Amino acid sequence: MPDGVRTDGMRNSAWGFPIIDFHCHFPVPDEAPDPAEAAYVAEFGEEKWVKLRADWRWYQEQWWARYDFPFPEDLEPEPEVQARRWQAEVDSASLEAVVFTTGGSNRTLAGAIDGYERMLGFAHHDPFAPGAAAELRRAITEDGLRGFKVIAPILSGPIDSPELYPVWAVAEELGVPVLIHFGTNDGGGGTAWHENINPLRLHSVAKAFTNATFVIPHFGCGYPAELLQLAWACRNVSVDTSGNNEWIRWMPYDLSLESLFRRFYETVGPERILFGSDSASFPRGLARRYYDDQIVAVAAAGIPDSDRDLIFAGNAARLLKL
């Protein structure tokens, strides 16, 4: 086990061993306007945007039904209400901690989870925005947020742009993990192409900021080979396992959660894989089905319990300095 990583002081979850869910979303509306929406509407008109959103919802309803999940509620209650609902989820599953990678805005998320010791939050703002590096520093040092979440395929420029180096420098200096989504975004009906779609686009950044840790979610979300290449080349790149990993279904070769766990385990080892569920909305709350599926897959992949404990809690505790 790596230096300083302990899971023996942690409580056992409802699944019988400690769990830190490294990737959830705090369910309140995003306060920043969607730059992609504004650009699309300006160029092609409101009507086509509405059609695109309706198509997206059609896809969403397909897969929520496939998992037998209740569709997310439209009405999003106040942040304080959502925090209380989430605390009940954390308690009922006896999670060690849960990480919200987004939540309205940095101040909203930090305010909502303030005082809840098992809820942690990440900063999430446009790294290309003026003052983004200073805002990251403020969110970490003043708001107490624990990392930085970026969605690469919605950015207004390339993720390896030198313009963003001051942002990565802050993360490196403060020792907080950077979670960067690559690959298809927003599921079916979402974004399938963008200049930042490919995780390998992070290569020069990861090589430049060797003391920063970059975590790429959803096993690369359609780009598992590219993420494996990136992680093989850069020891400071980790992977999270979160979400429905629906993209497995349309890969042109057979894949399963079990084979993904096995391949990543064999390539990058147990210390760079972090469990997450991508749980977000109510009435579903904690996506226990994803917990069940991943736990079964890890066992089927032959991963021993000591390494399972790293994946489900130890690695997150190390990165988050818990």
Ligand SMILES: [Zn+2]
């Ligand atoms: Zn997510």
